[in-house]
Amino acid sequence: MKLYGLLFLVSNCFAQSHLSSSGNKDLWYHKDFILDNFHGTSLEKWKKENKKHISNKIIVATLDTQIDLEHEDLQDQFWINKSEIPHNGIDDDKNGYIDDINGWHFVGKPNGGYFIYGNFEYTRIVRKYDSIFKNKKKEDIEVNLQNDFNEYTYAKNYLEYYLDYYSNWRKSLTFNIEVYSKSKDTLKYFFPKENYNISDLDSLFKKHKINDKPYWQRRDDNDTDLGSLIHYMIVNYQQNFTKLEHIVHKKNELDSIIMQNLNVDFVDRKYIKDNPEKLEKGYGNNFLNSFKDLQYHNTEVSSIIAANSRNNIGTSGFHKNIKLMPLITSVSGDENDKDIAMAIYYAVDNGAKVINMSFGKEFSLHQEWVSKAIKYAEENNVLIVLCAANQSKNIDNEITYPRDTYMWEEVEISNNCINVGSISKRIDSTIVSPFSNYGKNNVDIFAPGEDIYVAIPDNQYKYDSGTSLAAPMISGTAALIWLYYTNLTVQEVKQIILQSGVTIDKQVIKPGTENELVPFSELCKSGKILNTYNAMKMAEEISKKK
Incomplete structure (x- = not known):
């Protein structure tokens, strides 16, 4: 657990702010190792080579905090529910949510309000x-x-x-x-x-x-x-x-x-006025940006995925045709399994192809709800991206949630999840971010997550770090693959991302230690870091064969 920004002790994946932005932006994580000597995603290299125009769109849902809908670098990047007539108080598309124009606030009060602090999951379990x-x-x-x-x-x-x-x-x-x-x-x-x-x-x-x-x-x-x-x-x-x-x-x-x-007598669900023991539609509200101090995390995550790359300001996302679907599940505390599950169902049913979940917790009161929702996403060809969290620990030995295995079992319940650790711009033995969790079995791949230039509320920007910011690198890459190669299955997209990564064949300092060297391959299942350029090339080959 840790503090984030002004108010956040939200959950252990959330980004670690450590450097305010000033001067020129440094998008090292878009760079290429051969061209620029950075183990970035090589997105910039792909964009320079790619001349193919596409008109189709893809939706990426972010299960996260509130978001700055008015940010200059996110304009025209939000999903719009065209089947819903704004502000008429009617569920026009009959999807169970009234006036859900851009997404839904699952931890909102029924009168349109919000609350800031919720229970930790272990508090709920004790209660x-x-x-x-x-x-x-x-x-x-x-x-x-x-x-x-x-x-x-x-x-x-x-x-x-x-x-x-x-x-x-x-x-x-x-x-x-x-x-x-x-x-x-x-x-x-x-x-x-x-x-x-x-x-x-x-x-x-x-x-x-x-x-x-x-x-x-x-x-x-x-x-x-x-x-x-x-x-x-x-x-x-x-x-x-x-x-x-x-x-x-x-x-x-x-x-x-x-x-x-931490108070067992404080019941956070009293604000929402739902039945916390029942999966149901319609609770919460449609206000996604009601409190600025709760908007930081989702604004950061979303800017990595889909910030406007044509306006020459701020940062840059993976593609202009990626549309963001903000689904608010996080306050200052641990996410509730009911909200996670219902947000996954919402995302799938309303057209999202990728679901980014940049949060984590040590306990799960209703893991079976989330597991069923994850399987539902797989059945509908939807990818879920998780972050490994920021506790410098081996999550093969210490469980974190959400996860695609059941408790201590190693057999995956589905094949549509990717769990991501964080690397830095350093290319020596310190390449793995010291805060990042790792795990030979439960972390799939690493991606840039340290010193990332992101958007924050009020048209501002800064550098930030955390596995929260590594996960959207994967989400953006998956969305890019599907934009160009729509015939691929979720299993194929996952396989492409993991297999096309760059192998790091060196000894690196294990997170949580000062100088203990281990093979990078011992820190994640693939032994690789994300490379978007390679992924797009491999996706093209596989798509053509189909």
Whole structure:
């Protein structure tokens, strides 16, 4: 779990922001290794060679956050439901959703509103089973309930850990707020112009060192000696808290996490007013951009897939004929399996060929719902793209959801999913992004996901990183293949993307370690990274043979 942007502790695939954009944009991920010395997608090379004009369109659905529908670089790129008459309050196309012009908001309030914080999935699991399993031992549980009990126990351990973690962090911030002014005033003695940085503070701290601990485990005995006051300010600067309001904002954010994300008594579905134990159409609303601070992630993801490449501003997508279908399933918390499943059904039934799912979680309360929806997508020739997540761990050993296998089983439930890890622009042993998850069995391929130039709300842009941004590289490539070679099956498109990738035959640093070298082939099933140029060439050959 991690914080994203202004409000986001959404889910562990979401992008990691680390560099604001300024100056010239760098679309390294469109470059070619031979021509440019970057392991990009070679999309730029393909575009230069391709002269064939096409008129058909393809729809890519993004299961994600809200989105900036007005962004300058996404204009004319959204799917329009032409069977629906806008704003007449009638389900004209009788698809179960009223006035769904561009998509649907599955976590919206029925009155058109929104909410910001939802439960984590392990919070939901504990709430569901607490009345059955609380204070019980394994030997007390009936055989047919053993799996549920194990999942409850695992979830409860997660909940207790993070409650303790965030509560201690909040306690530290609360005290830090109390002593902030005293710290600032004290430091004026040493730095009258207040022009200090972390290095300056660290040098001063070493002269007045205390037995410090990580800031979230600080002793709470109200230390206000000189060393402590210096240390508090070092911690602030390390967290980019250069003003008191920054600390206050973070403390308020932690309040919301504790009282909503982690609170078993806080039921997020009360806002939606649906039946959370029943798959049904029509709940939610049609407002896709009602709150700007919830629009960042989907705007970024969508700009990679289909940003306008003809306007000479911002970034560039894979093709102008790709149309985006925003399906809102994410708030600050974990996605609900009901919303994931219903959004997949919606995407398939309304014409999407590719579904991008740049999110993840450690638990799944109703995996069977999502599994059936994934199979439904396969039956209708639709590709689903997943991100591997950003925890630097082996997901062969630690399960993440959604997934195309059932829990610990290795047999795939379908053959229409691609799980993507992230690489950087570096071409040495550090090519794999240090944050990226990996897995010889459960990650299929890697794609550019670090230092990616993306659109963000209010016609702005920045560089961002995360497996969230690697997944849409695959989605854009799949959409491009189908635009030109419409006779291919979903299984063939998946096979083309995986087989046409560039083999990385070298030792690389395994994510989560400082310098442990492993063969790249041990980090994913294909042993390759995405190459759009190669994929289009292979798709052409296979399509002709059909």
